[in-house]
Amino acid sequence: MLLYTIAIRCFGLLMRFSALWNLKARNLMQGQDLAWATLPTGGENDKSEGESKKPPLVWIHCASLGEFEMAKPIASALENEHPGIRILFSFFSPSGYQNAALSKHHVKAYLPLDTQQNAKKWIAHWQPSLAIFIKYDFWFNCIKETLSQQIPIHALGVALRPRHFLFTFFGKPWLKLIRKFQSVGVINKAMLTLAQNKGLNNSFVFGDPKFNRTVQRLETIQLLPKILLHWVTQNNILILGSCWPAEISFLNHYLKINELPVGWKILIAPHDIRTEHCQEIAKKLEVLKPILLSNHTHNKDTDLSNTSTELGDCVILDSMGTLAECYRHSKIAFIGGAFGKGLHNIIEAAVFGMPILFGPNHSKFPEAQQSIDAGFGFSISNQTEFNETLNRLFFDSNLLAHCAEISKQFSISQQAHILKFCKSLPKIV
Template sequence: MVILYNIGINIYHFLVYLVSGFSNKAKLWITGRQRQQVKELESCVWFHFASLGEFEQGRPVLEQVRKLYPQSKIVITFFSPSGYEIRKNTPLADAVYYLPLDTESNARRFIGSIKPIVAIFTKYEYWYHFFNELHKQHIPLYVISGIFRPGQVFFKWYGSLHRQMLKMVTWFFVQDADSKHLMHDAGITNVTISGDTRFDRVWANAQQPKGLPEIENFKNGQRLFIAGSTWPDDEKLIAVLVTQYPDWKFIIAPHEIPEDKIIGLINLLPQKTTVRYSQLATHNTQPSTLIIDNIGMLSALYQYADVAYIGGGFGAGIHNTLEAAAFGMPVIFGPEYSKFKEARDLVELKAAFSINNKQELNAIAEMLMCDDNVRHAAANLTRNYVEQNTGATEVIINYIRERH
């Protein structure tokens, strides 16, 4: 099985190399790993994140480790350029790297250089050779905010290698009881139900959000609909609402912001009342629709919203609903949300609403945008849900503090 795994890793590397000729993300993935020079350390605490979302998810634990052990070096690795490029200069770390390709020699060399005294992986990212090297060197490995579903490879008849990876983890902190039961059925008992550290992160952000005066001026006292992390299928639906609710302001923050995508979005909307964020300061009239053409603002934007739409639900799955929910507002998204516990919970509470088409979006929008009582009731439910689910960071940190 390890031989097949190694073949798969090398095929993946070859395919990314081929795509790098016309994909900037793939190019960064290749060149970032080729150019980086890993510095030798005496010891460190190693945090690994798949991408930016997992960084934000694990950030509360990272911040607490930084406070508790100020003398310890912190090393962060990312698998994806979208995490590395945005957080490569974070003051929370002493060094930030791309995770090298998962080969036996790379794992031995990288871990031998940074010499972690503990490794903390967030949610997922299971790499056989890195896990095996940590295990061989008796370096504690923790997985935080883990979540498991029956359809994952760990629980398939052909998943023996992945189950072996699970047995290399020192302790799992999982989001829910279902995950713990699945792990127990697979023979993994070193599991604590801690909850999801994302709740801690978004709740803290909502208590002290970064003010955005230009957004407050744009809103100008009107009600505001924010569509975050949108894809083209989402944007076609939102464009209809823009014309139907002229007394509302709209902000659309696309998940991807290359120039052709921004121009395509602008062409869907009323030209005279639509402006890009980068041109907002020089815009002479009062626009009704604002397109965010940068990365990093969305979590702060939600503080001004009255209703939020979360993109991705017509593709692989919705993006982060909790950032919006923490500020207290009803949330709308597409049909692909079943993998996300918080989305299922919010739908069950009638604080979030899943739609399959334009007709369903129109019906939900009319309910939320025309009836203040319904909207405010849903807003209270979302805020309370987030607050009641905080506390995962404390569980994890208490465990680590007792043992290190």
């Protein structure tokens, strides 16, 4: 592990140097310097015989904000099953730490640089009774020190694939440590078979906690601007969610040889919502005469009976915070990112019941292959596939309805078994 130690030290020096001009690096360094903040104790109920007593602490490590959202229902269930515990969320990413909204009895901290000295100091300071790693981000020295102190560790929502780092030559030391975890909760049965074949006999099917948070949205309706709500409820909507130029290009070429079917409209939610970028999209899709939603939502006197005429065939959603709710009113989703580095969130769309199209670069996102296997996901590699798939969905109402039904059922069935896991734990002391 000498090379790992050298790499970690070099990374730390590089971050400190980058912090001179890079805000993200500066936030990370400042946060790690504050990682030893005093853990708040409870109130008067925590005092015994005149001494202040800290309640048991459960440490949950989240790489960033996405993992934190996965961890929130786990933390809530733990508190219900084990009253009186405290929850510590640790982060490596500044975006996760800064945007994580905590409940009253929760604490958050940056995980310090993964050196042996820092790991010993971290465990000695926080003294967790239980440690949970969400999905990945397995820091070697932190794990080794936690195990050496006989603190039980669980990994939950772990996504494994044959070429996972743990199964490479360089990943062997990590794999050896993870075999000593109390449990490793993988997402599905295929991953369980893979894990057991690699000697992870402590693995079990936990499910995907990303689905739990998303399924909750079925019962929580978010308000949309009235003009947009009227438009999406009066039409069949093809939505491009978190789209990049590649997805816009596919749609543009489709529209050059196909007309948009009667009753269908297109809602575009770009990943980049800067005005100049949205205007570029409007120019590329000029055949649809797209409008930017922000140009219309300010008019409180809009006659909703003329919404379809006013908003036309295509709306560009140039604001944040409403994409997930727009999926509720959509019929087909084309999710961005998978023609580049990685697929954006398809679960937000799937839970509302619809076929989902995406690009070919989705190997690191198991829910994509699962959606394909289930029958409502469509991986698109070229323009011909896109045109043929979209036309099938536009003109085959039975296929559209079938995809909608299995998409919603799939999302509900994929939820993690959080309550079962929490009930299986011994009393946390």
